[in-house]
Amino acid sequence: MNPMADLLDMDYPFTGRWLVQNSPADRVPSHGTTLFATSYAIDFVPVDGSGRSAPFTFGSLLRPEPPESFVGFGRPVLSPVAGTVVASHDTERDHFSYRGVPSIGYSLTQARRVGEGWRALAGNHVMIRCDGGIVSLCHLQHLSTRVRAGQHVEIGEEIGRCGNSGNSTEPHLHVQAIDRVDIEHAVATRIAFRGALPSNGSIISGMTLE
Numbered sequence: 001m002n003p004m005a006d007l008l009d010m011d012y013p014f015t016g017r018w019l020v021q022n023s024p025a026d027r028v029p030s031h032g033t034t035l036f037a038t039s040y041a042i043d044f045v046p047v048d049g050s051g052r053s054a055p056f057t058f059g060s061l062l063r064p065e066p067p068e069s070f071v072g073f074g075r076p077v078l079s080p081v082a083g084t085v086v087a088s089h090d091t092e093r094d095h096f097s098y099r100g101v102p103s104i105g106y107s108l109t110q111a112r113r114v115g116e117g118w119r120a121l122a123g124n125h126v127m128i129r130c131d132g133g134i135v136s137l138c139h140l141q142h143l144s145t146r147v148r149a150g151q152h153v154e155i156g157e158e159i160g161r162c163g164n165s166g167n168s169t170e171p172h173l174h175v176q177a178i179d180r181v182d183i184e185h186a187v188a189t190r191i192a193f194r195g196a197l198p199s200n201g202s203i204i205s206g207m208t209l210e
Contacts, residue, residue: 007190008132008177010080011155014162017205018044018072019051021172024190025197036118039188041176042197044204046072046162051203053170054097061100067164070097073171074141075162079153080193083130086181090124090145092165103169113167118183122174123166126159127181133189134181138174139166 012018021043024030029039045053054060054070067073073094098106113120124140126147141163147153164171178186191197198204 007192008081008130008135009192009195010130010135010177011078012193012204013078013080013137013173013175014044014046014075014204015078016072016075017047017049017051017203018173019047019053020198020200020202020204021045023198023200023202025199034188035114036121036183037178037186037188038176040190041174041188042191043172043174045170045172046070046075047203053172056099062102064096064098064102067094067097067171070164070171072162073164074144076158077137077140077160077162077173079128079155079157079159080137080175081128081130081135082154083128083135083152085126085147085149085151085153085159086129086134087125087127088145088148089119089122089126090140090143090160092119092123092142094142094164094171095168097164097168097170099170106169110167119166121167123168124160124163125166128153128159129181133177133179134186136174136176136178136183138176139163139168139172141165
């Protein structure tokens with residue numbers, strides 16, 4: 001039996017340094033829910049040379065922060081597969097980031113976003129159909145997508161920029177694979193990156209695990 005048969009293997013959708021969070025290598029469902037076919041989803045947070053997404057100050061504990069304060073806000077997001085774009089949405093505004101005490105208040109609004117559906121959670125996103133399924137890349141920056149439905153893309157082609165739209169406490173990239181465009185009825189597809197799946201806390205740098 002081929003262990004890769006039901007797994008969508010792709011390239012990393014970025015360059016630079018990114019911290020892995022909510023990896024299915026550590027638990028499934030990776031985000032604690034099977035809602036909207038997120039069982040095998042993974043998050044990547046852009047970080048600097050010290051592994052931080054932004055300086056953490058006393059103010060970070062007390063108040064929301066503008067996404068522009070984070071090193072990865074606006075960092076290019078690349079297509080991890082060759083395929084055809086089936087959805088592209090980028091009209092959602094990037095909101096403030098929430099760390100410390102503000103993150104508690106933000107978490108209390110989670111139920112409202114879930115009730116509003118997929119778009120409220122994904123924010124700005126691009127979905128690409130390829131061999132093996134459909135890859136969704138979410139939380140992109142407002143008005144940053146460079147591709148439209150029906151367009152063919154190659155691996156490494158810029159499709160948008162890292163943002164803080166949708167269900168996001170700080171700028172990051174959410175990646176998941178599904179078996180159909182209809183997210184309400186989609187089934188989650190297992191994923192890998194270059195034949196492997198990074199664990200929580202790993203830092204991806206130049207397509208290489210540190």
